[in-house]
Amino acid sequence: MPSMFLNQSLRLSTRGKKVCYVLAGLIIAAGIGLRLMIYFKNNCLFMDEVNLVMNIYDHPFQDLFGTLDNHQYPPPGFLIIIKVFSALFGFSEYALRLYPFLCGIVALWLFYKVLKEYVSLPVLLYPLSILALGFIYIRYSAVVKQYSMDMVVVQSLILLAIKWDVADLSQRRFSAWWIVVGMLAIWSSMPSVFVLAAIWTYYFLTIYKSREYKKIFYLALIGAAWLLNFWVYYETMLLQQIESGYLQFTTRRFRLNVTTLNPEHWKHNWLLIKDLLVELGGDKTLSIIFHIAMAFLGGIYLFRNSARKAILLAMPVALCFLAVCLGKYTMMVRVWLFTFPLMLALIGVGIQVLAQQRGRLVKIVAFTCCLICTVNVTDFKTLAVRTESEEITRNMDYALKWNITSENLYVQWSARYAFRYYTTAHPRRDQWNAIKDATVFTGFVNFDSLSATFKGRTAVLFGGEEWDLFVSQLDEINKNAKELARNNVPVGWIFIYDKK
Numbered sequence: 001m002p003s004m005f006l007n008q009s010l011r012l013s014t015r016g017k018k019v020c021y022v023l024a025g026l027i028i029a030a031g032i033g034l035r036l037m038i039y040f041k042n043n044c045l046f047m048d049e050v051n052l053v054m055n056i057y058d059h060p061f062q063d064l065f066g067t068l069d070n071h072q073y074p075p076p077g078f079l080i081i082i083k084v085f086s087a088l089f090g091f092s093e094y095a096l097r098l099y100p101f102l103c104g105i106v107a108l109w110l111f112y113k114v115l116k117e118y119v120s121l122p123v124l125l126y127p128l129s130i131l132a133l134g135f136i137y138i139r140y141s142a143v144v145k146q147y148s149m150d151m152v153v154v155q156s157l158i159l160l161a162i163k164w165d166v167a168d169l170s171q172r173r174f175s176a177w178w179i180v181v182g183m184l185a186i187w188s189s190m191p192s193v194f195v196l197a198a199i200w201t202y203y204f205l206t207i208y209k210s211r212e213y214k215k216i217f218y219l220a221l222i223g224a225a226w227l228l229n230f231w232v233y234y235e236t237m238l239l240q241q242i243e244s245g246y247l248q249f250t251t252r253r254f255r256l257n258v259t260t261l262n263p264e265h266w267k268h269n270w271l272l273i274k275d276l277l278v279e280l281g282g283d284k285t286l287s288i289i290f291h292i293a294m295a296f297l298g299g300i301y302l303f304r305n306s307a308r309k310a311i312l313l314a315m316p317v318a319l320c321f322l323a324v325c326l327g328k329y330t331m332m333v334r335v336w337l338f339t340f341p342l343m344l345a346l347i348g349v350g351i352q353v354l355a356q357q358r359g360r361l362v363k364i365v366a367f368t369c370c371l372i373c374t375v376n377v378t379d380f381k382t383l384a385v386r387t388e389s390e391e392i393t394r395n396m397d398y399a400l401k402w403n404i405t406s407e408n409l410y411v412q413w414s415a416r417y418a419f420r421y422y423t424t425a426h427p428r429r430d431q432w433n434a435i436k437d438a439t440v441f442t443g444f445v446n447f448d449s450l451s452a453t454f455k456g457r458t459a460v461l462f463g464g465e466e467w468d469l470f471v472s473q474l475d476e477i478n479k480n481a482k483e484l485a486r487n488n489v490p491v492g493w494i495f496i497y498d499k500k
Helices: 016-039 047-058 060-067 076-088 093-116 121-133 135-139 147-163 171-188 194-210 214-240 245-250 263-281 285-305 307-325 333-355 360-377 380-384 392-401 413-425 429-435 446-451 471-478
Strands: 410-411 458-463 481-489 492-499
Touching: 016 135, 016 214, 047 076, 047 413, 060 147, 060 171, 060 307, 076 093, 076 360, 093 121, 093 135, 093 147, 093 333, 093 429, 121 135, 121 333, 135 333, 135 360, 147 171, 147 194, 147 285, 147 307, 147 333, 171 194, 171 392, 194 214, 194 307, 245 307, 263 285, 263 360, 285 307, 285 333, 285 360, 307 333, 333 360, 392 413, 392 458, 392 481, 413 429, 413 458, 446 471, 471 481, 471 492
Parallel strands: 410 458
Antiparallel strands: 458 492, 481 492
């Protein structure tokens, strides 16, 4: 770590370093344990996961570079890895979530390495605790989505930029390595383009400061290769995704309104930013204020003492905000997850500044705030309880309990992909053979007319939407059929009917 980030008050004895290393190891171990806990809960795949998984199940490798079904937009690199894992280990929930789970663990270790480049050992314990214990970081380590991989790619790029000094490698070797790394990053993690822009700027300032202007040619070559790859990715995949009517509709409330002075618009902007801060480090007012203050303090300190290293953390976040303002990105929390380690590192630098002050009171206040915020961000109650969402298999088992067969089961459109996954791709699909050929709807249905055709005991399976959307449909069914029983799980229902 650069000596400018330390003063004598933060230098540790050998024993002090050992204690910090042990504490860091315990924090990482706790983070791994919590990720294991949620991974082994083995919940059913929810709608967004199922929609992605069925693309992997249905399409060969080459098709993963094209437009996917079911409004899915992950990068092809992630899809290919998941497809390889499914080929090796099958299509169970455990197998499909294994790679994101491993990414969650690797991201935690990489964050420790990144923090060591910016703050002292005692200070890094706080941001490391937030990433290890925060619920959102744990949750996306057990979800078949690309967000934990985004954190791995982004932090790996930052560490490589810091470790690969432009002066240490031959110019051709340096260029070749970064061209390859950048290409892989772009096709594996879309947000990596924000970090690659920061890395290019980082190296440009390094060359400019050293006055070795001949190296700018090789840096320009690297930048051109990255831009070409991103242009191909943008034209072949990303542009269609951005202009997708579905994506525009679902993300419309996650846009910043910065071209107006309307107070309601700026209130909306603040609520979106607040949502990020809450997921970043806790929902208490103290946490939000403390993290904003520390991030600004850390950013100012870094830019004054090492602008190049500040750019690696701050520029990707700034570019994300710019992309949102231009309508090319969204404020949905999960797509910002890759920025959270960067912001937590900035917060760590801010805490480092406070820790370097001579006044004991400042240090006590900073330590107290860190302790309160750590407790606030840790949701052990939620982690300890089996969370259930869209547990469609319970409703499918309920249908079998009532001796429902394929001939008298109707699957509403919002449950169709999950139903198909569990009856065709899942390793335990044979246990639902009796209902696998049920009538599956692909759009809205006139249940009034449908219920008039019911013959004997019949079941209707719903899933993936809010209850109030189904009330009118249930009223239509009840005109011609009598409800015998129902079973529901969060975001999923099955109704058993008999003809009136």
